[in-house]
Ligand code: SF4
């Protein structure tokens with residue numbers, strides 16, 4: 001398969017599933033020694049496809065000062081949709097004679113360190129889907145951080161996308177929105193412990209049944225006006 005045909009295969013699936021943004025990278029552009037995957041498996045795969053599905057602004061608009069059940073349900077359903085997208089893309093790649101390994105959208109495999117098989121965010125940055133924002137989330141030009149991600153590893157010979165040169169610029173909307181005061185000037189300043197303490201508090205109060213919040217997601221439109229969120 002030519003790189004152009006490989007690109008067209010993924011593009012068709014992305015359009016069918018209403019993907020907000022997607023891109024591809026080679027694995028040698030990424031640090032993979034901390035991927036929680038068998039070395040043999042990784043050695044056979046050369047590329048990663050990163051795909052983002054948008055969250056619905058009307059659901060995010062129901063968040064005020066805490067997460068709620070509507071957001072929790074939407075978060076889970078979006079993860080299911082991402083996993084179905086990963087499966088569909090994996091099958092299409094397999095049918096073309098190549099290998100595909102969809103990585104679950106939200107699955108913890110290292111409970112002590114709260115880590116999945118790999119960082120979807122890190123893959124997305126390398127694949128040019130967006131940049132790492134002050135809120136430590138992947139921020140896309142069109143939807144801000146109001147997306148969720150999935151990764152499919154493959155040996156399909158895809159053309160790669162260049163990482164974006166955009167960044168948060170003058171925007172600091174998420175700093176004001178964060179009830180845990182966890183967000184700083186750069187992603188390096190992000191206070192994971194302060195964020196997690198607030199997530200535990202939300203769960204302890206039974207606002208939601210899992211460690212999610214959504215307030216810095218709601219606040220982030222990638223530096224654009226917030227009219228689509230407030231509607
Ligand atoms: S998830 Fe909530 S507590 Fe954590 S950084 Fe975002 S807004 Fe702050």
Ligand code: SF4
Nearest residue numbers: 133134168171174220
């Ligand atoms: S809300 Fe603004 S500062 Fe925060 S991550 Fe998004 S674009 Fe960056």
